[in-house]
Amino acid sequence: MNGRLVHAALPVLDQLEAQISGIDVSVLLCDEKARILQRRVGESALLRSLDELPALPGWGCPEQIVGTNGVGTALVERRPVLIRGPEHFAESLRLHACAGAPIRDPISGRILGVLDLTCLDRIAHPAMLSLVVDAAARIEQRLLEQTSEREQMLLRAFLDATHRAGVLPADLLPSHDRLRLLEKATELISVGHVGMAMVPLSGNRAATLRSFPVDDPGGVSGIAVEAVLDGGPPRYVASSDPGDGTPPAKTGPPSLDAVLKATAPATTPAASAPAVPAEAATDRWLLAVSEPSIGRLALQARERLALLCEAGARIGTTLEVTRTAEELTEVAVPRFADHAAVDVSPDVLRGREPSSLGAGLLRIALATAQRESCLQGVGSLLHLLPSTPQAHCLAMGQPVLESGPDTALEEGEQGVGSVIAVPMRARGVTLGVVSFYRAPHTDAFEDDDVTLAAELVSRAAVCVDNARRYTHEHAMSLELERAAASLKQSLDSQRHFTADASHELRTPLAGLRTQLEEARLHPDETDLADLLDRTLGDVGRLQAIITDLLLLAQIGAIPPSALERVDLARLAESEAARRLGDRHTTHLDLTGEVTVDAVPAQLVRLLSNLVDNAHRHAAGSVTVAVRRVGDQAELTVTDDGPGIPEAERDRVFERFARPDTARGRRQGGTGLGLAIAREIAHAHHGTLHAEEASPHGARFVLRLPLPE
Secondary structure, eight states, X not given: OHHHHHHHXXXXXXXXXXXHTTSSEEEEEEETTSBEEEEEESOHHHHHXXXXXXXXXXXXXXXXXXXXXXXXXXXXXXXXEEEEGGGSSSGGGTTEXXXXXXXXXXXXXXXXXXXXXXXXXXXXXXXXXXXXXXXXXXXXXXXXXXXXXXXXXHHHHHHHHHHHTOOOOTTTSOHHXXXXXXXXXXXXXXXXXXXXXXXXXXXXXXXXXXXXXXXXXXXXXXXXXXXXXXXXXXXXOSTTOOSSSOOOOOOSOOBHHHHHHHTSOTTSTTOOSOOOOGGGOOOEEEEXXXXXXXXHHHXXXXXXXXXXXXXXXXXXXXXXXXXXHHHHHHHXXXXXXXXXXXXXXXHHHTTOOOXXXXXXXXXXXXXXXXXXXXXXXXXXXXXXXXXXXXXXHHHHTSOEEEESTTOOOSTXXXXXXXXXXXXXXXXXXXXXXXXXXXXTTSOOOOHHHHHHHHHHHHHHHHHHHHHHHHHHHHHHHHHHHHHHHHHHHHHHHHHHHHHHHHHHHHHHHHHHHHHHHHHHHOGGGOOHHHHHHHHHHHHHHHHHHHHHHHHHHHOOOOOGGGOEXXXXXXXXXXXXXXXXXXXXXXXXXXXXXXXXXXXXXXXXXXXXXXXXXXHHHOSSEEEEEEEEETTEEEEEEEEOXXXXXXXXXXXXXXXXXXXXXXXXXXXXXXXXXHHHHHHHHHHTTOEEEEXXXXXXXXXXXXXXXXXX
16 A cells, blocks of 8 residues: 555655755655655755654654654644644654645545655745645545556456456346346455355346456456356366366466456357366356455445435434434444444433533443443443543534544543544534444544444434424423413312312301391390300401411411521420310420421421310320431321321311311311411421321321431
């Protein structure tokens, strides 16, 4: 490959040498590993300076070793560069200026080397970059002309073979069989050396294809493919073929003339092989002749087209972001890359457009062709280092290719052979980045692979964005459904509450009205003192209901400024002391100081409601206990009454609920005490529930979070 590059570059180097004669400028031709192949110097003073560096043929200047320079940097960045003075990393190079331009293979696009112009920095001029780019383009044109010349000679040889020996006739096989043979012939040519393949054909027929190298008298080498039909035994095609099936001595590849003679029809004088019986005869034809690299490129083009077709069929089969990303990696590995990873903003999984990628990327898909991978697994949150290709591609908004043993991966990971990082963009929004990796022992990515990777990601990005938008719309739909259900439940609860409140308020009002009307009709029979006692009792009941309703309406989110540190043990002691004259004794079971952050007045009301309820239903005693349970404070109020059936233990906290006759109005409650207690517990991020007490009775358990 280096000989081909030097051969194409020599006339261009001669022209440059003539142009720079007497000027302190040197021309360096380097290969793809930054090793100097040719050196032309215009002035002896500069020659001595280059010798001291040293910048001699065979000397290498890759960026990984020398640092920033016109040759190594041009290879790494894969574009023309101008490096002047202090921009060089090495101290010894800082007196110089270098302009370098990559030289690419015009057929494959692969970088074959670098052309570099070097001079002292004090005489450097920006026009050096244009000059070296133009010279590199002329070398690439000569490479193309050389390739075209070989292709033309091979084409002439193939047409000559067609005229003298004939190719597979069009009427011998159906078109689909001919296409199958030509596809397999392309694969054999791409290998570049002797190979064989069996190809099944329609009609229970088969063909054996054999490839072998051939040389033209003009010095052009290529690959010929012979087809043997009907499954007959293939024979080595060469001028020294004895015709008895024994292989000839290996004297090197046969010439095209030998191929033409060996593949000539059996009726020509050139066929000296002994006659074979008719039943043993087979059809042997020259199928194809081509240069190995041309066959390889055709095969690669077909494989890439097939990969894109498969990507179009397999990516986007669902409207799930994660599954769509997994489909992309499954298509790419192992046909295109050894590893593939998809990293997106966490907002994408929630259905939102990413506002910024600075918070990190979430890995949602990873596929690998190897048992073990050095990459971080699915679910990892990645913070990209500025030196990684992923960070570069996101910053520039275009794919980035990096190759070499020092290729950076991710934070905390080791290098690989080569990597292509492609930004995943849809509708002008960057969703994340897709990374394709190849191991050091496989072929490195080339420039045309970048185009294929960008096409794969572009197709997948549309599908991922569609899945993201569906996720967003679906989430909004569910939220609207939940809001509608919550609103309906709230309206139903409000309707029931209004009906219950109206009923509770109408009852004492009806009693008041009846008593007053009866007193007006029979004033002589009315005991005024008794009437006042009864009416005042009903008024008090109305006042208690209204007060509780107002309290329920006021309970809600508590601002932090309203919270105070409250000792539950002291709160229980104060409540027990207030009830010294009650019919039942209030016992205390306290285990030391247990404090919470709360609104003191609301906790007093909560405890008072629980103790009131317990006294109404207790047979002999009520117990208030306070203790710590893990990271929570627990306050319990227990009575030894009839207890609460399990099916009713949650219903007792509903407003105006009275599950049994024991909780009737004659007990004196408004029907709102337990409802108020639970609302206060929830407002303080706690819980309140009822359970069975031992051996009988009911226990109400309040749990509140302890202060941090």
